[in-house]
Amino acid sequence: MGQSIVMVVGLGNPGPEYANTRHNAGALIVDALAREAGQPLRPERKYLGNHARIHWQGCDVHLLNPTTFMNRSGQSVKALADFFKIAPEQILVAHDELDLPPGTARLKQGGGHGGHNGLRDIIAHLGTKEFQRLRVGIGHPGDAKKVTGYVLSRLTKSDARHLDEIAGDILRVLPDAIQGDLPKAQNHLHTIQPST
Numbered sequence: 001m002g003q004s005i006v007m008v009v010g011l012g013n014p015g016p017e018y019a020n021t022r023h024n025a026g027a028l029i030v031d032a033l034a035r036e037a038g039q040p041l042r043p044e045r046k047y048l049g050n051h052a053r054i055h056w057q058g059c060d061v062h063l064l065n066p067t068t069f070m071n072r073s074g075q076s077v078k079a080l081a082d083f084f085k086i087a088p089e090q091i092l093v094a095h096d097e098l099d100l101p102p103g104t105a106r107l108k109q110g111g112g113h114g115g116h117n118g119l120r121d122i123i124a125h126l127g128t129k130e131f132q133r134l135r136v137g138i139g140h141p142g143d144a145k146k147v148t149g150y151v152l153s154r155l156t157k158s159d160a161r162h163l164d165e166i167a168g169d170i171l172r173v174l175p176d177a178i179q180g181d182l183p184k185a186q187n188h189l190h191t192i193q194p195s196t
Contacts, residue, residue, distance in 0.1 A: 103194025
C-alpha cells in the first residue's frame with residue numbers, strides 16, 4: 001500500500017491575537033506534529049504559510065499552516081499543492097469541529113464544509129471536496145449566536161489539556177492514515193473518549 005497522504009494542513013488564523021484560540025485547533029495539531037518530527041515550520045512566502053517538509057515514521061510529508069486568514073486558506077493550500085503536484089485526495093486538512101466534544105477527533109474522506117469558512121475556501125480553490133479531513137473537537141457553546149465569539153476565544157485550561165491529549169492520540173494513528181490505512185486509523189481514533 002503506497003503513501004496516500006503527502007500533505008497535512010492545519011487551519012487557523014495568523015498573529016498573536018489568535019494564538020491558542022479554539023479556531024486554531026487544526027494549526028495547533030500540525031505544530032505538534034512538527035515538534036514530534038523535530039522539524040520546525042518556517043514562513044514560506046510562496047505558499048502563503050508556515051511550511052516544513054518532514055521525514056517521519058518512514059513517510060515524507062509536507063506540513064502547512066496557512067498564514068492567510070481562515071477564510072482564505074484555500075489560496076495557501078492550492079499554492080503548495082500546485083507547486084509539488086499534490087492531488088486533493090493526498091491532502092489531509094486538520095480543522096476545529098464544533099459538533100465534536102473537546103478531547104475527541106475524527107478522520108474522514110471528503111464531505112461538505114459544514115459552515116467552516118476554511119474548508120469552504122479550500123473546496124473553492126481545489127475545485128473538489130475530495131480531500132481528507134481531521135476534525136478536532138472543540139465543543140459547541142449551545143447557541144448559534146455565540147459561535148463566533150466562542151471559536152475566537154482562547155482555550156481554557158481544560159480545553160488545552162484535552163487538545164494535548166487528543167494530539168497525542170492523533171500522532172499515534174496518523175502513520176496508518178498517511179500510509180493508506182484510513183479504516184485502521186479511524187478504528188483507533190474514533191473509540192477514544194475524552195478524559196473528564
